[in-house]
Amino acid sequence: MLQPSTTISAHMPASSYTWRNYSCAYDRLAPTDTASGVPLLLIHPIGVGLSRTFWQRFCDEWYRSGQHNLIYNPDLLGCGDSDLPQIAYHPSDWAEQLQSFLQTVIKTPVVLVVQGALLPVAIDLIHLQPDLIRGVVMSGPPARTLIANPTPTWRQQISWNLFNSPLGNGFYRYARRSQFLQSFSIRQLFATADAVDAEWLAMLKEGSRDLASRHAVFSFLAGFWRQDYTVKLAAIAQPSLVVMGGEASSISRKGKAETPDERLQDYLTQLPKGEGVKLPGRNVLPYESTAEFVRAIAPFVQKLETV
Structure with a gap:
């Protein structure tokens, strides 16, 4: 654990705040006219070259579609323009970073929008600061068995030491x-090879330029996020929207292929106020199916504005 710009939005250079003596970067985005509604707090995925820039297409489309919410788009520690210390990162660390961000920068309730297997960070954050979370959008969450059956601590530590x-x-x-990034994206992330475009590859290439960005990636690969979140997931009192790709891929811990419908239903049976939707695409819907993703979550966010 840790020790103590677009033409349709006002996109200022990255700002920063300090958490545990580390500098953490973020974007605060606003529509060109008056902002209104509940702000969005985005949680980017972890992977080679990934950071807050993952959300740029989504942010552009959000405002292009006529939405007026402020958007807060932070880099998690170890990623992007935040500090990149050589440490093992756990979901609780990133959740505490975002809790500080909520308390010191945003200071008002938000809707969380979390991508993929960073869901444990959102779950921990909801339980750390429930009064500042109005609702949560879970985009392409992992197979629920992966966050129900923990990887043994000793195995996580061995993996981390190896990495x-x-x-x-x-x-x-x-x-x-570039060859590896393209191949991996086609095999694991996108529904079609054509969707793995030059913009995606350039983003990953630039984001992985600093070798110190590897520590967050290796923490993810070591499986520190694979803990038992069953009780915490079932205790989420806020409205939750699970957005699943129609071609989402996953293999359960028992080696059984899981259909998107099965994974979606598995989550909905656990969430007290859960609802779900399937969209075209696979595992990175905010990037691959941006317009569809915005259309799917905008009504959910709008409903929360009256709560």
Whole structure:
């Protein structure tokens, strides 16, 4: 654990705040006219080259579609323009970082929008600061069994030690090559190869330029996020929208292929105020199916403005 700009939105250069003596970057986006409604707090995925820039297409489309909410788009520690210390990152660390962000920068309730397997960060944040979370959008969450059956701590630590070595350094240099990034994206993330465009690859290439960005990625690969969140998930009192890709892919811990419908239903049976929707696409809907994703979540966000 840790120790103590677009033509349709007012996109200022990244701002920063300090958390535990680390500098953490974020964007505060606003429509060109008057902002209104509940702000959005975006939680980007973790992966080679990924940071808050993952959400840029979504932010542009959000305002292009006529929405007026402020958007707060932070870089998690270890990613993007935030500090990149060589430490093992746990979901609770990033949740505490975002709790500080809520308390010191935003200071008002938000709707969380979280991508993929960073869902445990959102779950921890909701339980740390429930009064500042109005609702949550879960985009392409992982198979629920992955956050119900914890990976043993000793195995996580062995994996981290392996990654946090010269071997891991060499692997990261290999993984940030354009050929690997393209192949992985086609195999694991997008529904069609054509969707893995030059903009996506350039974003990953630029985001992985600093080798220190590997520590967050290796923390994710070590499986620190694979804990038992069953009780916390079932205790979420806020309205929750699960957005699943129609071609979402996953393999359960038992090796059984899981259909998108099965995964969606699995979450809805656990969430007290859950609802769900399927969209075209696979595992990175805010990027791959941006317009459809915005249309799907905008009514949910609007309903929360009257709560």
